[in-house]
Amino acid sequence: MKEENPNIEELLNSFIDGELTERHRTEVERLISHDARAAQRLRELQKCKMLVSSLPRAEAPAEMLERIRASLERETVPDQQPERFNERRGARHLLARRVLTAAAMIGLTAVLGAVIYTIVVPESGPGMPIAVEDSRPVDRVESAFYGRLELKTSNLVAVDASINRAIEENGLSDYASERRQGDKGVYTLSCSRESLRLLLGDLEGIWERFDSATLFVETNQFGEQVVVDTVTAEQIGAIVNQGTLTKRIELSEDFAALNDMAGLLPGRNILAAIDDTGGDLITIPKPRLTRPIKATKAPAPQVKDEEMVHLTIVLAGSE
């Protein structure tokens, strides 16, 4: 049943968790009274839930409060116990780990700085006064964008429908073609950068449903591509927004390095949790786009060849 209809699985799970509206609950009740397989699946899920719920509750060690208090005191007055810390066998190892973490942080900051510099620095270069507002477009486009975006999801049907809807709602139906390659959906887009930004704005809402997202940016060497793993919609927008091929490749390489490093950094998700800002579990500091990714939706205008974006989106199942 899982393969056949994941939505029914979700409905059955929500049903046993009491998370359905009255209407949906009635629908599920009707389903299980008519469909023996659904009823059987419901029983299986209920048993799984019961088995886990039955695990005995453990209590924190009795001295937990004391331990926390002592730990807080240690952290408040660290200078009072330097010798004891230095005597610990793991002190050297701890120091090495801290140095490595610091080095990684410095590296990340440098890459991040380079990325921000690439995005925000005006094109006219060093001679231009900083405070003068540039009224020209952000980028003068010199070459069209060519790339491929490979997406994997465990919810293929729903995501496929969302992409189709986003293409249609953004007036891109005439600029996109869709074909099937086995279980994969392949969308070929040839549109303006503005249209792609609108599309990405819509796809950003379902980005979490992708188990992986990899962007392949074409270079001027035949067959050579820059690969950006765990790419975000914002990053794609920023890369496409670069007017020249060189800048596009540089930014792609920066994002690739940034994403790789972010994946390796220890403790990267803890600060986000403490922040109470509702951020993602893994929060990677990202440069903001100079313009919002969402904009007023309008029919795709006629654009020059060099301003075109040629993007192939390949959507596949995760397993």
Next chain:
Amino acid sequence: MIEASNVKIDDAVLVERCRRGDSAAMERLILRYQNRIYNVILKMCANTDDAAELTQETFVKVIENIDKFEGRSGFYTWAFRIAVNLTLNYCQRSVRLGYRSLDADDDERNRSAIGGLKEFLSDDSSPDPAAVAQNKELCGIAAKALMKLDEAQRAVVVLRDIEGMSYAQMAKVLSIEVGTVKSRLSRARSSLREILETMLQ
């Protein structure tokens, strides 16, 4: 609902006092949540020493950062976010998986547990939850199966089926959409079922 709002008000008052340096308020907050947080962490990492360590670290971070708590979510949700993030981070880094000790169980005990599991899964009637809870072997096998899920799936199952959080609370704790909670939980329970069935083979 009334009870829930009272808890929230109490938490808010304690948090405010804690911010002003009231150590009694801090202790009350710790005592109020230490067992629940410890239990969730233990079910995720399956190692009592590590669970105690992570619980301690959670509360140290909570107290140290209480000034940053803006009250956008409840204190309970915020504290659990820190606990779950620390634990997920630990699970990803740690090579010492908690089900190690369960693997060391003797064969006879395992056989007996598998027998109990087979009976439980094949029984079409609704089993009595209290009887299941008292069956230590069955609970042991459930804990072992839980540890075979990947961390993200284990987290949703633990938060829902052990801590009893709503989907909305889980979404806040895990910083994901409610839709993602639903799909992840659905996949997790399917995986759990498959793991249990594999154990029978």
